[in-house]
Amino acid sequence: MTLKTRKILITGLLFLGSILSYAQQIEVKGTIIDEATKTPIDFATIQIEETKNHRLLGYGFSDENGKFQIETDLKDQTEISLVITYIGFTTYKKAIPLNNSHLDIGEIILHESTESLDEIVITAKPPILMKNDTMQFNAGSFTTKEDAVAEDLLKKLPGVSIDNDDGTIQVNGIDVTRILVNGEPFFSNNPKVAMKIISKDIIEKIEITNSKSDEEEFTGTESEEEAKTINIILKKKDNGNIFGNATGGYGSNNRYEANAVVNRMQEKSLFTLLAFSNNVNKNNFSYDDDSDSNLDKSKAIKTENNVGLNYSDKLDGGDKVNFNYMFSNTEYDKGTRIDQKGLIPNSINYSIENSDDITQQNTHNGELKLTNNVFKNFRLITNANIFYKDRDFDRKSDKETKDEEGELVNQINSSYNQSQTTQNIKSSINAVYKFEKLNSFISYQIATSNYSFNANSNNISTTNIFGNNPRDVFRNQQLSQKRFDTNIGNTIRYNQRFLKRNTISYEYSYKTEDKEESKEVYDYDTDANTLTLNDGLTFNQLIDVTKKEHKISYDYRSKSIFYNIKASNLKTNLENNELNRDLGLKKSFDDFLFSTKFRYAIKRGTAINASYRTKSIIPRNNELITITDNSNPLKINMGNPDLKRELEHLLSINFRTFNQKSKIYFFNRFSYTNVTDKIIDKTSVDEDLVTTRTYINNSDNNKYNLNGSISKDYKKSPLFYNFKLKWYASMGENTHYINDVLFKSDFVTFSPSFYSELNYNDILEISPSYRLLLDETKYDTDVIQDQSNIQHTFGLDITTFAPKRFTLFNQMQYNLNPKFQEGYGKQSLVWNVTANYSLVPEKAKLKLTVFNILNQYNNTTRRLTESRNSTYTYDVLKQYVMLSFKYIFKNT
Numbered sequence: 001m002t003l004k005t006r007k008i009l010i011t012g013l014l015f016l017g018s019i020l021s022y023a024q025q026i027e028v029k030g031t032i033i034d035e036a037t038k039t040p041i042d043f044a045t046i047q048i049e050e051t052k053n054h055r056l057l058g059y060g061f062s063d064e065n066g067k068f069q070i071e072t073d074l075k076d077q078t079e080i081s082l083v084i085t086y087i088g089f090t091t092y093k094k095a096i097p098l099n100n101s102h103l104d105i106g107e108i109i110l111h112e113s114t115e116s117l118d119e120i121v122i123t124a125k126p127p128i129l130m131k132n133d134t135m136q137f138n139a140g141s142f143t144t145k146e147d148a149v150a151e152d153l154l155k156k157l158p159g160v161s162i163d164n165d166d167g168t169i170q171v172n173g174i175d176v177t178r179i180l181v182n183g184e185p186f187f188s189n190n191p192k193v194a195m196k197i198i199s200k201d202i203i204e205k206i207e208i209t210n211s212k213s214d215e216e217e218f219t220g221t222e223s224e225e226e227a228k229t230i231n232i233i234l235k236k237k238d239n240g241n242i243f244g245n246a247t248g249g250y251g252s253n254n255r256y257e258a259n260a261v262v263n264r265m266q267e268k269s270l271f272t273l274l275a276f277s278n279n280v281n282k283n284n285f286s287y288d289d290d291s292d293s294n295l296d297k298s299k300a301i302k303t304e305n306n307v308g309l310n311y312s313d314k315l316d317g318g319d320k321v322n323f324n325y326m327f328s329n330t331e332y333d334k335g336t337r338i339d340q341k342g343l344i345p346n347s348i349n350y351s352i353e354n355s356d357d358i359t360q361q362n363t364h365n366g367e368l369k370l371t372n373n374v375f376k377n378f379r380l381i382t383n384a385n386i387f388y389k390d391r392d393f394d395r396k397s398d399k400e401t402k403d404e405e406g407e408l409v410n411q412i413n414s415s416y417n418q419s420q421t422t423q424n425i426k427s428s429i430n431a432v433y434k435f436e437k438l439n440s441f442i443s444y445q446i447a448t449s450n451y452s453f454n455a456n457s458n459n460i461s462t463t464n465i466f467g468n469n470p471r472d473v474f475r476n477q478q479l480s481q482k483r484f485d486t487n488i489g490n491t492i493r494y495n496q497r498f499l500k501r502n503t504i505s506y507e508y509s510y511k512t513e514d515k516e517e518s519k520e521v522y523d524y525d526t527d528a529n530t531l532t533l534n535d536g537l538t539f540n541q542l543i544d545v546t547k548k549e550h551k552i553s554y555d556y557r558s559k560s561i562f563y564n565i566k567a568s569n570l571k572t573n574l575e576n577n578e579l580n581r582d583l584g585l586k587k588s589f590d591d592f593l594f595s596t597k598f599r600y601a602i603k604r605g606t607a608i609n610a611s612y613r614t615k616s617i618i619p620r621n622n623e624l625i626t627i628t629d630n631s632n633p634l635k636i637n638m639g640n641p642d643l644k645r646e647l648e649h650l651l652s653i654n655f656r657t658f659n660q661k662s663k664i665y666f667f668n669r670f671s672y673t674n675v676t677d678k679i680i681d682k683t684s685v686d687e688d689l690v691t692t693r694t695y696i697n698n699s700d701n702n703k704y705n706l707n708g709s710i711s712k713d714y715k716k717s718p719l720f721y722n723f724k725l726k727w728y729a730s731m732g733e734n735t736h737y738i739n740d741v742l743f744k745s746d747f748v749t750f751s752p753s754f755y756s757e758l759n760y761n762d763i764l765e766i767s768p769s770y771r772l773l774l775d776e777t778k779y780d781t782d783v784i785q786d787q788s789n790i791q792h793t794f795g796l797d798i799t800t801f802a803p804k805r806f807t808l809f810n811q812m813q814y815n816l817n818p819k820f821q822e823g824y825g826k827q828s829l830v831w832n833v834t835a836n837y838s839l840v841p842e843k844a845k846l847k848l849t850v851f852n853i854l855n856q857y858n859n860t861t862r863r864l865t866e867s868r869n870s871t872y873t874y875d876v877l878k879q880y881v882m883l884s885f886k887y888i889f890k891n892t
Helices: 003-020 150-156 191-197 214-219
Strands: 025-034 045-050 056-061 067-073 080-085 092-096 102-110 128-131 134-138 160-162 169-171 174-181 203-210 228-234 241-251 256-266 269-278 301-314 320-344 347-375 378-403 408-435 440-465 471-498 502-525 530-533 539-557 561-578 583-603 606-617 628-632 635-638 646-659 664-676 678-685 691-698 702-716 719-738 741-760 764-779 787-800 806-816 827-840 844-851 859-864 868-874 880-890
Touching: 025 045, 025 080, 045 067, 056 067, 080 102, 092 102, 150 160, 150 191, 150 203, 169 228, 174 191, 191 269, 214 378, 214 408, 241 844, 256 880, 691 719, 764 859, 787 859
Parallel strands: 025 102, 174 228, 635 691, 678 719
Antiparallel strands: 025 067, 045 056, 045 080, 080 092, 128 134, 134 203, 160 169, 169 174, 203 228, 241 256, 241 880, 256 269, 269 301, 301 320, 320 347, 320 868, 347 378, 378 408, 408 440, 440 471, 471 502, 502 530, 502 539, 539 561, 561 583, 583 606, 606 646, 628 635, 646 664, 664 702, 678 691, 702 719, 719 741, 741 764, 764 787, 787 806, 806 827, 827 844, 844 880, 859 868
C-alpha cells in the first residue's frame, strides 16, 4: 500500500468516524403545565446543554398541548441537563442520565415568577424566546461560516426560509415584508441591504414579529394582513460600533468591481455609508455574496456606480428620525434580436429585428421620515421622498418582415435618441390621536405628489413598403414632450373598538388628480433646412380627476378568527380636454365597492384565508386622446374618448400549514379575476402589415391562478438541509379584436420548480434546482394558429469550505428550449466558479472569479400573445476572469 493510498484511507476513516461519533442520540420528552391554571404551556423553549460549560446541544419547543420531544446527538459529553424557559415563569433545570437514550420526564410544572426576564438567571442563553407575538433568536446560539452576514444567520434559524429564486423571506410560511435594524428602517426597508452588509458577528439577536404600520403600532391595533417583520438588533459597545468592509477587483476584458461599506452605531443612532462601482452586471448589495457569480439575468450589459447613506436616530421623548439617500450613475448597453412570427386572421408573417440601445442616466433618490410624539396621545408621522433622473437614450434598429412565401413585405431602419429629465416629489403627514378611555382613535392624512417629465427627441426612419401599393415613407422629426401631474389626497378616519373583539371604522377621502401632457412635433426638411409644426401629432391634453369616497368597515378578531367587511361609495369625475383641438368630455362614475376578508386559524401554524374585493380603474391618458400617432409608419395608435372605466373583481382563497415537529410547510393559493368593461386593443392589419390600434371595452375575460409550495427544513448541527417545491399555474380566456374578427383565446401556463440545499457542518454545500415552463394558447377560430412553448432549466451549485480558509463555489446551469431552432438559443451549459481564500480570518481574503468558463451563455426567451410569437435574444457578458481583494474591519 503506497503512502498516498494510506493517507486517503486514514482520511476517509477519520471522516467516517466523525460522522459515526454523532450517531449516539438521546431523546427527551414530556409535558409542560402552568401551576396556576393547570393548563398546557405552548411554545416554551426546551434545550439540552452540557452541565459544566453550558454549551447548547439541542433545543425545541412545546406544542399547543404542552408536549415536547427533543432529540440530540452526543459525542463525548459526560453530564448534560434539561433547561426549560418561558417568559414570566421560573427556569426549570434537571440533570439527564446518559444511560437512558429515551427519557420521559412526564409532567413538568412551571411556577410564575415575579422577576423580569433580565433578572432571571439562565445558565445557557435560550436560542429562542417567545414574548407575546415576538420570537427572539439569540444569534450566538447558531453556528455559521466565517465572514457570515445576516442572510447566513437567517438561513440557520428554524422556520425561516429564503427563496432561491427571488430572495423573498418567509417565517413559518408567512411572508416577511419589512427588515429593520435596531427597530428602525434601513435603506427604506430594502431587505437586500441589511441581509448582505451586516456581519453576523455584530448581531446580538433577531426579533420576528407581526408586521404593523406606524399607525397600528401607535394605536395598538392589529394589521389586517398576515405578514412578518424581522428586526436585526446589533451588539452595543461602550465606545460605539464601527464595522464594514471594502473590496476591489480587476479582470480580463477590463472588467472591474469596487465597493465599500462603513457603519457607525452610537447609543441610539446608526449611520451607514455605501459606495459601489462595477461593469459586471452586479446589482446593488449583491457584491458580498460568495455566490456573486450568479448567472446574469439582466437584459443589458451595465456599468454602475452608486453612493448611498442611511441615518436613523431615536431622540429624547420617543421622537425618531430616519433618512436615506442613494445616487446612481448607470450605463446600459442593450443589444437585442427579435425573431417574430406574426399571427393575424388568415395570414402568417415572419420578421427579424435587430436593435442596439445605449442608455446613460443619473438618479437621485432621497427619503426622510420623522416621528414626533407631540404629547402622550398624539403622534405626527411625516414622510418625504424625492426622486430625480436625467437620462440620455439612443437606439438604432432595423427590421424586415416577410410573408409565408418568403416575399419581403416591408422593412424599416430607424434611429431614435432622447434626452429627458424626470422628477417626482412625494410627501405625507399622518396625525393620529388616541382616545384611551373610549378605546378609539382618529387620524388625518394628507398626501401629495408632484411628477414632472421633460424630453427632447429626434426620430429618423426610412420605411419601405412593398406589395400592391409600394411606397417609401421618410421620418425626420424633432419632438418636445412635457408632463406635469399633481395629486392631493385627504383622508380622515375614525376607529372604534368595542366588546374587546370588535372594531368599526368610518373613512372619508377626497382626492384630486391633475394631469397635463403636451407634445410638439416638428418635421425637418433637410433640403430647405426648416422645421414645420406637425399639427396631426401635436397635442396638449389636460385631465382632471376628482374622487370622493365614503367607506365603512367592521372587524371581528379572536384568537382563531379574523373577519373584515368593507363597503364604500366611490364617486369619480373625469374631465378630459384636448386644448389645441377644442375637444373635451366629462364622465362620471358612481361605484359601490365591496371587500371582505376571512381568516381562520385551525390550529397553531394552520390557517385558511379567503378574500374578495372590487376595484374601479379609470382609462389612462393615452387610451383617451383622439390623435392618430403615426410616428412609426408601421404602428399607428389612436385613443378612444368614449371608453368606460374598468371594474375589477378578485376572489382569493389560500390555505397554509406548518408542522412544528416535522418542519414541513405547505401553502396553496387560488384566485379568480374578472374585469367588467376591460379595456382591450382593437387592431387592424392591412396587406402591407401596417398595424392600426385603438381601444374598446369588453367584459368577456377571466383568469384563474393557482400557486403554492411545499417545503421542509432540517436544521440540527452538523446537518442542515431544506427542499422546496413550488408551482404556478394560470389559465383563462381573453377576447381579441383583429381585422374586424372578434375571437377568444384560452391560455394555460404551468411552471413548477424545485430547489434544495444540503449543508454539512459548513464544509460542503450542494444545491440542485430545476424549473419547467409550459405555455399554451388556443383560439376559438381556425383563422389563427394555436401556439405553445416549453423550457427546461437545470441548476447545480456546489460549495466547499475546506481546506481551512478556502471556499470554492461552482455554479452550473443547463437551459433547454426544445421548440427553438438548433444552435439558436436551444440549449446552453453555463459554468461559473468563485474561489475565496482567507488571508487573515475575518479580516482579509482574496477572491478569484471565472465567469462563463465554457463561453456558452445566452439569454433567450420566448413570449406568446394573441397576435405574435416572439423570441428575444439579448447580448450578454462574455467570459472573464477577475481577482479581488476584500478587507473587513470592526472594533472589538
